[in-house]
Amino acid sequence: MGEPPWWTSAVVYQVYPRSFMDSDGDGVGDLGGIRQRLDHLTDLGVDVVWLSPVYASPQADNGYDISDYQAIDPVFGTLEEFDALLAELHDRGIKLVMDLVVNHTSDQHPWFVESRSSTTDPKRDWYWWRPPRAGMTAGEPGAEPTNWHSFFSGPTWELDEPSGEYFLHLFAREQPDLNWENPEVRQAVHAMMRWWLDRGVDGFRMDVINMISKDVGLPDGPPLPGSPYGDGSASYLCGPRIHEYLQEMHREVFAGRPDRLLTVGEMPGVTVEQARLFTDPARAEVDMVFQFEHVGLDFDGDKWHSRPLRLRDLKASFGRWQAGLADVGWNSLYWDNHDQPRAVSRFGDDRPAHRRDSATCLATLLHLHRGTPYVYQGEELGMANAPFATLADLRDVESLNHHAQAVAAGADPDSVLAAIRPVSRDNARTPVQWDATEHAGFTTGTPWIAVNPDHVEWNAAAQRDDPRSVLAHHRALIALRHASWTVQLGDFTMLLPDHDDVYAFTRALDGETLLVVCNVSGTPYRLDELLPQAVGAELVLGNLADPDPVALAGWDARVLRLR
Known part of the structure; x- marks a missing residue:
């Protein structure tokens, strides 16, 4: 086997610029703000920054509606500031991946x-x-x-x-879909991508890239329950020419360039079998995909109908992806991003007594899988969902449109808001909590969306020198991935697949076996009864101080080296 790709040992950090750091007091994060906080990223130890869109945009969907692919929106800064950010990241050994949004443009493009x-x-x-x-x-x-x-x-x-x-427009009406059947469209997109690579960027995260190929017949989809509309996804998810388009893109944009580049395809609805094709290096399409299976396990039918996550369902999903991409392709690992509510509130326990432990438990579980972990801004601090009290607190077009449609159909406004509150994309978009001052150190002005009031206790300044903080645990997880070939490349074996609360697996390579045990609940368990081999094993990394050798406390997470 040749040298593994560099991204097998890497950790990616997603910056959502609007909410990261504001340098000019207008209440909106910007490129200058990112530059001010680069020490935080260096200290964390990440290898790549994925930058959500900073292109010129009317901001109908917070920058995912692009009106000029080769210009920086003035709200974020200038092209010169972008170049300065790129140079400073490279000076720190951090790569920059741009967000590529080419299923659709702005209607003002x-x-x-x-x-x-x-x-x-x-x-x-x-x-x-x-x-x-x-x-x-x-x-x-x-x-x-x-x-x-x-x-x-x-x-x-x-x-x-x-x-x-x-x-x-598969998304907002201000986001018309490009017709990739037209070769001129593809050529224009390829030229734009080459322009950014020539500028020095290190690759692309490709927004809903498996939607660019449509069934040209555009047939009706099966009716959706309780809706006048149908599900047309069979006509545009992984459509008939998607592999052709991605292979052409690779030839026209990436062929002959250094292998330092990274391509990540966001692909709603993608299956393991399809992902094997997309990420097979021999096919030259993308390096890894973002799949949505695991973040669809805690709702019933659509995202507005939440239900509790069953851990055995999560194990079945993660286990299937680990097995399916074990010999071909590669996994991307994530809990949070700009479209998902905060994991500690969603899958953990964000009450004060359990928040730190559950946040670090979830992080351990994720980072020890085989794949490239993604940390979304604030996740390394244990940031939680926001207490949106009224509709006026929300900014997200998806949430606001759903509320308007549901109320127009006769639903109770308060009930609709209650359903939106835990799952709205705005949960991920409240400003990063840098310190305990007003507006969390994010801005000297009025933030575009309110800061979570819990920033007084939960912030980067409070955690920076605390060895037991969520931030410190993320540093340790990232350092472990960098140092351990077993974490990077080891075989994955799921244990206890039917246990309701304990998530356990091994990673094995060249005679070393790491046992990962995570109690994803507040209920204690006997470790010696569940996993006798864990007793007496060497503790490589844990999230609790002085863990009991034979018992798992609530939200207890351990990485053990078996003797």
Whole structure:
């Protein structure tokens, strides 16, 4: 076997710029703010920063609606400031991965402005335009070309009244989908990607990249329960030309460049079998995928209908992905990102007595799997969900659209808000809690979204020199991955698959076996009864002080070296 790729030993840190650090007092995080906090990233020990979009954007979806791929939005700074950030990261040995959002653009992107200007414009076919349903009049209820349901509520089609045609948007109506069937679209995207790589960036995290290939017939999807819309996902998730498009992208953009580059494909709905194809190095598509299976286990039908997570379901999911990508491809490992509520509130226990232990337990569980771990900003501090008291506290277009649609359909507004509160994407987007001062040290102005009031106790300044802090435990986990070939590359074997609270597995390589035991509950258990081999094993890393050799306390997590 040759030298393993560098990212097998790496840890990625996601920066959501709007909420990371504000350098100019306007209440919105920016590139200057990121530069001010680089010591934090260096101290943590991360190898890569994944930067959520900083491109020019009307901000209908907080930057995931891009109006110019080769410009920095003034709210975040300038291209010169970006270059300075990139240089400073490289000086610290940290790579920078950009967020690539090319399933859709902003409706204010010049490409779409031209496409919309006339049915005969040369760029008309750069997007998905369709006439109303046969026999129906444009604007009439149900006249949309398909019955597909948008991820952000409502139909996926928006009527353009001057032309009498509809354009497709899988997300917000301000985010029209690009038509990748048109080779000119693909060439334009490839040219833009080469421009950023030539500037020095180290790769791309590719937003919903498995949606770029659509079934050109655009057939209706099966009806969704209780909805006037249908599920069109079979027509756009991992569509008929997706592998062709990614292989072409690799040839046109990455071939011949240094192997330091990283490509990560965010792929909702992707299966293990599909991921093996996408991440097989011999196929030259992407290095790893973000899959959503494990973050879909705690809701019923859709994200607004939460239910408790069953740990055995999580084991089955993680175990299937570990086994499926053991010999081909690679896993990405995450709890949190800009689209997910905070893991300590979702899967742990964010009450004061248990928050530190459950946050470090969840981190240990994740980081010791085979794959590349991702740390989302604030996760290393144990940041928790926010107490959104009213609808006015929310900013997320997905949450606001859902509330409006549900209330219009007759739902009780307070009940809808109660369902939104624990799962809204805004939970991930409250400002990073740097210290206990007003606005958590994030800004000298008024933050664009309120700081979580718990920042007085939970902040980076309070944890920086505390050896028992969530921050210190993340440092130790990252250092262990860097130092241990067994953590990086060892075989994975799941233990206790049917236990309701204890998550245990081994990692083994070249005669060394590490046993990982995580009690994902507040209930104590006898370690000597569950895993006798753990008794007397060497403690490599644990999250509790002076753990009992024969008993697991609540939220107890240990990495043990078997003798």
